[in-house]
Amino acid sequence: MRVAVLVKQVPATEDVRIDDATGTMIREGVEAELNPLDLHAVEEAVRLRERFGASEIVALSMGPPRAAKALRSALAMGCDRGVLLSDAKFAGSDTLATARTLASGLRREGAFDLVLSGERATDGETGQVGPAVGRILGMSPLAFVSAVESVGDGRIVVRRAVEGGHERVEAPLPAMRSVVKEINV
Numbered sequence: 281m282r283v284a285v286l287v288k289q290v291p292a293t294e295d296v297r298i299d300d301a302t303g304t305m306i307r308e309g310v311e312a313e314l315n316p317l318d319l320h321a322v323e324e325a326v327r328l329r330e331r332f333g334a335s336e337i338v339a340l341s342m343g344p345p346r347a348a349k350a351l352r353s354a355l356a357m358g359c360d361r362g363v364l365l366s367d368a369k370f371a372g373s374d375t376l377a378t379a380r381t382l383a384s385g386l387r388r389e390g391a392f393d394l395v396l397s398g399e400r401a402t403d404g405e406t407g408q409v410g411p412a413v414g415r416i417l418g419m420s421p422l423a424f425v426s427a428v429e430s431v432g433d434g435r436i437v438v439r440r441a442v443e444g445g446h447e448r449v450e451a452p453l454p455a456m457r458s459v460v461k462e463i464n465v
Contacts, residue, residue, distance in 0.1 A: 281334045281431065281453075283325045284386055285359065286397040286410060287318040287341045289350035312346065314353040317398030323464045324428065325396055326358035332431045336360050338389060342370055342381050363389060379412035386417060394436065395456040399424065414456025421456040422449060426463055 292311040314322075325337045339354035341347050342365040351362030365385045373381065386392060395417070397410030414421030426446060427439040437450045441460055 281393040284392045284395045288315045289347040290315045314350040321396040375408040383416040397458045410458035419456040420451040423458045425457045
């Protein structure tokens with residue numbers, strides 16, 4: 281089983297500042313880190329390897345060259361390889377452009393059985409990129425995954441958080457799952 285994890289470098293939450301004139305986040309001169317919610321996706325990928333035998337875990341990110349720092353963090357946690365998609369043309373991409381770029385990068389890397397992402401990025405809060413990547417790649421996307429119960433025989437069974445509790449969902453592989461922080465510690 282090959283697993284990809286979508287990761288993003290974001291401003292450290294304690295350093296976030298907004299430009300009053302433009303209403304946009306000021307990123308220059310601000311300490312950056314791996315998106316805290318993506319940490320759970322990386323950790324889950326490593327745990328899936330331990331439980332179900334993933335052959336390779338690839339961390340994929342889109343951003344400026346300094347976003348390599350986020351990939352180094354993912355590698356330190358147990359990913360086998362990191363891929364950075366970086367071009368000045370990507371600057372200012374909205375969620376759809378980001379999802380298309382990441383999907384293209386995943387295609388270039390070959391077939392994956394499972395793509396994981398954090399629930400959302402702390403700098404954008406949309407929660408749209410992961411599921412959009414899944415749809416673009418023709419995978420079954422599922423958000424708010426709080427547990428992976430099993431992977432095998434071309435299927436994945438997960439538990440996902442829904443209003444008022446949880447639901448158990450089974451889907452075919454390949455699949456895209458965005459995970460919530462409750463999936464692991």
